[in-house]
Amino acid sequence: MEIEELKAKLRTTGVVGAGGAGFPTYAKLSSAAEVVILNSAECEPLLRVDRQLSKHYTEEILKALELIVLTLKAEKGIFAIKSEYKEAIASLKAVIYKFRNIEIKILENVYPAGDEVVLVYEATGKIVPEGSIPIAVGVVVVNTETVLNVYNSVFLDKPVTxxxxxxxxxxxxxxxxxxxxxxxxxxxxxxxxxxxxENFKIILGGPMTGRIGSLEEVITKTSKAIIILPEEHSIILKRQTRSSIKINRAMSVCSQCRMCTDLCPRYLLGHNIQPHRIMNALANGLTSDIAAFTSASLCCGCGICENYACYQGLAPSSIIGELKVRLKEKGVKNTPSKIVSKVNLMREGRKVPMERLIARLGLTKYNINADLVDELYNAHKVVIKLSQHIGAPAITKVNVGDLVNVGDLIGEIEEGKLGTNIHASISGEITKVDKKAITIEARGDING
Ligand code: SF4
Ligand code: SF4
Known part of the structure; x- marks a missing residue:
């Protein structure tokens, strides 16, 4: 298959990164690469999707990974998976011999093993330059469920529903x-x-990078987890704290111990992100230290500094996150260092073991199996958002009263815009269309 053919297929069938921000996959697979890494590290605590798909759909995932490797003319594919996912590794080892251009990389059970920049280093020894993306060093990283969707798209002609x-x-x-x-x-x-x-809060996504959500929200192409926690859980209280309070605390309490920097996974790979310096500049009004502020763009938002490193309970990650938004709004860009990043000599000893992180987050009692029920839920009503991920929203192709079947195109991305099509996820009648979403309700005569 040629790259353009693969891109067109993935765009029309709506394949996007199935976790994180949901970058359209066709745009990620748009040029030749040396290595394609399948990311089955499942970065966040408590999440179970990637390991279960790796176990249950091993051959399908490998077949799609092989297709991507061949299409991008890469030398090899690497199936990167954590040592803890023993059942998935056993499934993988049983069939990997059929895929000569794919190797397995067993990762340590540390956080954030699935961060793209960390993963590229662990799997290939290459350091992605600061402010850049993996293709800068010839690497493409794709998520497990995304690759399963590539399989469905290319081999089964099935859109993401x-x-x-x-x-x-x-x-x-x-x-x-x-x-x-x-x-x-x-x-x-x-x-x-x-x-x-009776009283609970919902985290949509992982406990480190997810956000507080509500019962009325809906599943999108990037949904990965729903975590129910007591209202008074420290993760909830932290997320509910106002930014002004977070900044006041930083101004009065930050001791400049620099633990946040010393454990920052991007800093440990030689990138010039130093959260303690940002906290200092903020707390002391050091407006002359512009570089400290602009370096915020080098943060991947992993949350180690805030949820693990800072013994004072401060919130460098949240503050940096807000700073990033403000800098983007003002069009202020960081000037990446031209010096080639060097791995910090202390890196090995500063990795964060997953078990310890889970304990620190107060989540040990929730760190249990969440077995896969692989039967598609028969929903009677769905609300499909026109904007579900990075890129432009899809343009509605249906009207109220139209009857649709699963997989029918209901929203199309405009030519030349970054984004993907969306499709009916159940069969039924379109009962509402507005600027944000399309509602489908099942009808007996269509569903049979
Ligand atoms: S770890 Fe906490 S107290 Fe120490 S420098 Fe960072 S923000 Fe300040
Ligand atoms: S969230 Fe904190 S630890 Fe993670 S990359 Fe950003 S500054 Fe570093």
């Missing part, structure tokens, strides 16, 4: 489910046996 999501925390039966895109968060929680608590 459903999503695997881990439901865990204070639910009666932690489970990894498969649901149509647009299913409500409330229904997903019911599929995991409902909550154990």
């Amino acid at each position: 459903d999503k695997y999501v881990t439901i865990t925390g204070e639910v009666n039966k932690p489970t990894t489910i498969k649901v149509p895109i647009g299913t409500s968060i409330m229904e997903c929680i019911e599929l995991a046996g409902g909550t154990k608590l």
Whole structure:
């Protein structure tokens, strides 16, 4: 297959990064590469999707990875997976001999093993230059579920219409489910046996980088996990703290111990991101230290500095996150260093073990299996957002009253714009169309 053919296929079938910000996959696979890394590190605590898909869909994922490797004319593919995912590794070892251009890389169970820059270093020994992306060193990184969607797209001609999501925390039966895109968060929680608590909060995504969500929200192409926590859990309280309070605390309490910097995974790879310096500049009004502020753009938002390193309970990661937004709004850019990054000599000893991180987050009791129920949930109503990921929103192609089947095109991306098409995730009638979403309700005569 030629690159342009693959790109067109992935664009029309709506394949985007299935975790994180959801960068359209066709745009990521747009040029030749030396190495393609399949990221099955599942970076965040408690999440279970990637390891389960790696176990249950090993051959499909390998077949799609092989296709990407051949299409990008890469020398090899690397299936990067954590040592802890023993069942997935066993499945992988049983069939990897069929794929001569793919090797397995076993990763340590540390956080954030799945961060692209960290992963590229661990899997290839190459350092992505600061402010750059993996293709700068000839590497493309793709997520496990994304590659399964590539398989569905290319080999089965199936667009992206459903999503695997881990439901865990204070639910009666932690489970990894498969649901149509647009299913409500409330229904997903019911599929995991409902909550154990009357008063709870929801984290959408992982505990390190996810956000507080609501029952009324819906599953999108980038949903990965729903974590139910008590309202008073420290993760919730931290996220609810106002930025002004976070900044006041930084001004009065930060001791400049620099633990946040010493444990920062990007700093340890030689990038010039030093959270303690940003905190100092902020706390002391050091406006002359412009570089400290602009270096915020080098932060990957992993949250180590805030949730693990800082013994004072300060919030460097949140503050840096806000700073990044403000700098972007003002069009202020960081000037990346021209000096080639060198790995910090202390890096090995400063890796953050997952178990210790989970304990520090107060999540040990939730760190249990969330087995996969691989039967697609029969949703009766879905609300499919026109904008679900990075890029332009899709343009509606349907009207209220139209009847659609699963997989029908309902939203199209404009020619020349970054983005992908969206498709009906259930069969039924279009009952609402607005600027943000398309609602489909199942009808007996269509669903049969
Ligand atoms: S770890 Fe906390 S106290 Fe130490 S420098 Fe960083 S923000 Fe300040
Ligand atoms: S969140 Fe903190 S630890 Fe992570 S990359 Fe940003 S500054 Fe470094």
